[in-house]
Amino acid sequence: MANPFEPITIAGMEVRNRFQRSATWDASATDDGEATDKSVEIIGGLARGGVGLIVTGYAYVSDEGKAARRQYGISHDRHIEGLRRLTNVAHDHGARIAAQIAHGGINSGLLFRGARVAIGPSQIEGHHWEHRAMTADEVEATVRDFAAAAARAREAGFDAVQLHAAHGYLMNQFLSPLTNRRTDEWGGSPEKRRRFHVEVLRAVRQAVGDGYPVLVKIGLRDRSEGGMTLDEGLAALKALAAEGLSAAEISTGIGTGSTQTSRPEDPERVYFREDAAAAKRAVDIPIALVGGVRSFATVESILDGDADMVSLSRPLIRENDLIARWQRGDRAPAKCLSCNKCFEFGLRGEPLECGEEYRLRQEAKGG
Numbered sequence: 001m002a003n004p005f006e007p008i009t010i011a012g013m014e015v016r017n018r019f020q021r022s023a024t025w026d027a028s029a030t031d032d033g034e035a036t037d038k039s040v041e042i043i044g045g046l047a048r049g050g051v052g053l054i055v056t057g058y059a060y061v062s063d064e065g066k067a068a069r070r071q072y073g074i075s076h077d078r079h080i081e082g083l084r085r086l087t088n089v090a091h092d093h094g095a096r097i098a099a100q101i102a103h104g105g106i107n108s109g110l111l112f113r114g115a116r117v118a119i120g121p122s123q124i125e126g127h128h129w130e131h132r133a134m135t136a137d138e139v140e141a142t143v144r145d146f147a148a149a150a151a152r153a154r155e156a157g158f159d160a161v162q163l164h165a166a167h168g169y170l171m172n173q174f175l176s177p178l179t180n181r182r183t184d185e186w187g188g189s190p191e192k193r194r195r196f197h198v199e200v201l202r203a204v205r206q207a208v209g210d211g212y213p214v215l216v217k218i219g220l221r222d223r224s225e226g227g228m229t230l231d232e233g234l235a236a237l238k239a240l241a242a243e244g245l246s247a248a249e250i251s252t253g254i255g256t257g258s259t260q261t262s263r264p265e266d267p268e269r270v271y272f273r274e275d276a277a278a279a280k281r282a283v284d285i286p287i288a289l290v291g292g293v294r295s296f297a298t299v300e301s302i303l304d305g306d307a308d309m310v311s312l313s314r315p316l317i318r319e320n321d322l323i324a325r326w327q328r329g330d331r332a333p334a335k336c337l338s339c340n341k342c343f344e345f346g347l348r349g350e351p352l353e354c355g356e357e358y359r360l361r362q363e364a365k366g367g
């Protein structure tokens, strides 16, 4: 069994342990996407708290790909300086850091409702806000946006980039038959639906050079009728591995939230373990599993053959020193309740914090 505190090397990048901080929108950037002192504080806390590889929250590759308030931008060179502060603070405390580069596709509309129409692979009837299908030129321009963003990440000192291909955002929209109804060279068959991924990976690889770790966060299937099957998801992952992908983090596609609220009687339910195990059998690159991991015993059992790394989001919002605590020998489970109150801060435009800790503080103040 792999020891959770044993280092792992991903395409030449040595990570001090098997713990990854899964990308988490911390709503700490300015309205223009610049990292702030608060961003440095959040990343610094995670690095000091023992995380091996920190993945930043969603950083939009173009302004039209922004999906939520106060996300990081990596769409302009002016973002590089602030991002460099994040990589410096991570490195000062021994962590590796990857930039998650993303485009929201038809789910980018919320922010500019009325001002602009979101674009994605296809026009989907009944989708909750206004959007239209991308032209082939727009698809190619977006591939270039990913490559330019990756070059900026490298310039800012990131150790890796992670392509966000999960959770119903643009890359996921291309892969899924639910959202990709194109009949040109970007859709129509599983091979054509995954072409966007392959082209993005190739362009990114060219921008960052050989030997630089390029990761993906991906859902290997949709959990909705008519959606992508696990076999199709695995075929896409294999195609990416054959193109030089360095590692993959397994989450979900369309139809199930990535942040489920675990039922109290089942606190140890790990959401996508079966998919990660299938990925591990299918490809020869490191696999991380995210979703619902709360105890050290579960981490150990996952590393016993189903994945090479374990990725956490919400537990590290409540306790950013959780990994250091486990390493010190205090192996009590994470205090996270999976209640999702952490989302409420970002939705109000305030930086991320744990809603339960906030509630306890208010209660204490109120007597």
Ligand SMILES: Cc1cc2nc3c(=O)[nH]c(=O)nc-3n(C[C@H](O)[C@H](O)[C@H](O)COP(=O)(O)O)c2cc1C
Pocket (backbone or CB within 6 Å): 022, 023, 024, 025, 026, 056, 057, 058, 100, 164, 166, 167, 217, 251, 258, 259, 260, 290, 291, 292, 293, 311, 312, 313, 314, 315, 342, 343, 352
């Ligand atoms: C507040 C919040 C923000 C998130 N932002 C992102 C994000 O920017 N990119 C992403 O890929 N996943 C994002 N996620 C999903 C997490 O990375 C992770 O996949 C999910 O929370 C399940 O892991 P957990 O059970 O350890 O929290 C977010 C989750 C939360 C709670």
